[in-house]
Amino acid sequence: MTTPDIQQAATLIEQAEALAITCGAGMGVDSGLPDFRGDNGFWQAYPMYKHLGINFYDAANPSHFADDPAFGWGFYGHRTNLYRSTTPHSGFNILKKWSQRFNLDSFVVTSNVDGQFQKAEFDTQKILEVHGSIHHLQCLRPCCQTIWNNKEETPVNLETMRAQHLPMCPYCQGVARPNILMFGDFSWISARSDAQEQRFHDFLDQRSTYQHPPRGNGGINGYRSTSLGLICQYTPGE
Numbered sequence: 430m431t432t433p434d435i436q437q438a439a440t441l442i443e444q445a446e447a448l449a450i451t452c453g454a455g456m457g458v459d460s461g462l463p464d465f466r467g468d469n470g471f472w473q474a475y476p477m478y479k480h481l482g483i484n485f486y487d488a489a490n491p492s493h494f495a496d497d498p499a500f501g502w503g504f505y506g507h508r509t510n511l512y513r514s515t516t517p518h519s520g521f522n523i524l525k526k527w528s529q530r531f532n533l534d535s536f537v538v539t540s541n542v543d544g545q546f547q548k549a550e551f552d553t554q555k556i557l558e559v560h561g562s563i564h565h566l567q568c569l570r571p572c573c574q575t576i577w578n579n580k581e582e583t584p585v586n587l588e589t590m591r592a593q594h595l596p597m598c599p600y601c602q603g604v605a606r607p608n609i610l611m612f613g614d615f616s617w618i619s620a621r622s623d624a625q626e627q628r629f630h631d632f633l634d635q636r637s638t639y640q641h642p643p644r645g646n647g648g649i650n651g652y653r654s655t656s657l658g659l660i661c662q663y664t665p666g667e
């Protein structure tokens with residue numbers, strides 16, 4: 430960004446009546462998290478998958494949990510442990526300080542499943558996780574619509590990328606899976622994200638007549654355009 434861009438951004442924040450924070454994988458990079466951008470980015474983070482010829486699209490697939498749960502949980506168990514041990518970078522605090530300094534109500538909309546905004550102590554009632562959260566589980570089948578907190582320890586053998594412990598469903602004793610929308614995923618339970626989404630629409634309703642983004646899966650592009658639209662709507666002279 431150029432200096433005039435930064436000045437314009439500062440003016441917009443100063444004049445804003447609320448702060449809608451939209452973000453994706455890039456937000457985690459400064460905390461040291463991989464963004465899986467392109468096959469090389471993914472394989473750099475997970476050399477074993479390169480050896481096996483598996484890319485991010487293949488690894489983030491619910492079929493592994495049914496076919497070979499220890500392998501499916503290898504990828505997600507490792508990421509759970511990584512996100513749990515990661516400290517959110519100072520940018521999270523900068524966003525919180527803007528909100529406090531200008532007395533702005535704020536709402537986070539993120540496609541990340543890493544729970545870093547909760548870890549940075551943002552208000553959990555004002556976060557929309559469009560693709561769900563790795564810190565919540567559901568039944569693989571699913572036998573019921575329940576979503577529960579992931580309190581399991583899932584160590585992973587990095588040589589084989591296989592989990593050494595499998596989280597199980599407490600209701601049917603079958604395998605549990607992360608409550609994340611994966612690729613080719615027809616059994617993700619969206620109730621938790623749906624409730625978050627309703628709170629975000631309420632947040633928008635309270636302060637603007639802005640046209641809402643589309644609801645449901647794939648809405649992240651809608652949130653991107655909402656982000657740009659909100660900026661244009663509140664930019665003086667546009």
Ligand SMILES: [Zn+2]
Nearest residue numbers: 568572598601
């Ligand atoms: Zn179950």
